[in-house]
Amino acid sequence: xxALSDLVDEWVTINEPNVYATQAHLxxxxxxxxxxxRDTLKVMRHMAIAHLYAYELIHSMTPDATVTIAHHLRSFAxxxxxxxxxxxxxxxxxxxxxxxxxxxxxxxxxxxxxxxxPVPEGRYVDVIGLNYYSRTAVDGLKDGTFPDxxxxxxxxxxxxxxxxxxxxxxxxxxAVPVWITENGCADNGDANRLESFRPRFxxxxxxxxxxxxxxxxxxxxxxxxxxxxxxxxxxxxxGIVYNDYETQRRIVKPSGRMLSEIVKSGELSSDIIxxxxxxxxxxxxxxxxxxxxxxxxFACLYLAAIPASMSCQHRLQ
Numbered sequence: 574x575x576a577l578s579d580l581v582d583e584w585v586t587i588n589e590p591n592v593y594a595t596q597a598h599l600x601x602x603x604x605x606x607x608x609x610x611r612d613t614l615k616v617m618r619h620m621a622i623a624h625l626y627a628y629e630l631i632h633s634m635t636p637d638a639t640v641t642i643a644h645h646l647r648s649f650a651x652x653x654x655x656x657x658x659x660x661x662x663x664x665x666x667x668x669x670x671x672x673x674x675x676x677x678x679x680x681x682x683x684x685x686x687x688x689x690x691p692v693p694e695g696r697y698v699d700v701i702g703l704n705y706y707s708r709t710a711v712d713g714l715k716d717g718t719f720p721d722x723x724x725x726x727x728x729x730x731x732x733x734x735x736x737x738x739x740x741x742x743x744x745x746x747x748a749v750p751v752w753i754t755e756n757g758c759a760d761n762g763d764a765n766r767l768e769s770f771r772p773r774f775x776x777x778x779x780x781x782x783x784x785x786x787x788x789x790x791x792x793x794x795x796x797x798x799x800x801x802x803x804x805x806x807x808x809x810x811x812g813i814v815y816n817d818y819e820t821q822r823r824i825v826k827p828s829g830r831m832l833s834e835i836v837k838s839g840e841l842s843s844d845i846i847x848x849x850x851x852x853x854x855x856x857x858x859x860x861x862x863x864x865x866x867x868x869x870x871f872a873c874l875y876l877a878a879i880p881a882s883m884s885c886q887h888r889l890q
Contacts, residue, residue: 589645590620602804621677643702643754648735652712663711679747704755708732723855725758733777737785757795759809771828772849
């Protein structure tokens, strides 16, 4: 804070506390890789306490700062809406994974499984950051998908309305504006394209935002360059810029050019949508291909045809 307070006035104290806690202590997807609900809840509690104290500290040093977290939310729905057990587990999953943390981080209000709050109940976010990717079909304490729904290459359902549903829930609970701090999809393309449906994903999700009345002030797409994606490593590609991991050379994908046009024009026009999404379809269970050797070969040929001196900025233009 002392080093950066004159340069930074917007702070996200913790990114996806629920994802970190569950991957590390419940799902074997991060260190230490144990399976303990007790440890999961303890980590969530400690991160909430850290945020609450950080919120107070940052405002004591920079009163006009904007402070929040980036909270990962999913849209939960019973796999069988007529099954009472599925309906009960839907509420349980949502509460344990995300709802209790909205109250703890946002209000300093700890629920029955997180222990006593160290601070008075109040408001501990100035806006609320939302990381949204998918919907979960619930028939147990696990992630699941509905049959015959559109998917990304990781098998996550593509459900644009869930972005609005989660934003609305956050706004109603905390009475602050919403920032979409992450939203994106894994799209590895195919033998002929660097991506197969990301422009359509963008059009569908940005369209859902524009059609809603929720005060969503910002949208940050995840992500700029293909990245190391948690325990999935380099298999799934989320970037609007292709990264050749062997050489680190970059290619702007159609979704990157699409976003550039949206920013320049200030609108999601029907012309932009038509030009960038024509013929695009999402994955289905039968078409998911996590790592296509043909795509890798195509990318190598594509890269070889581009002068090494051409920068990413020039390609974007």
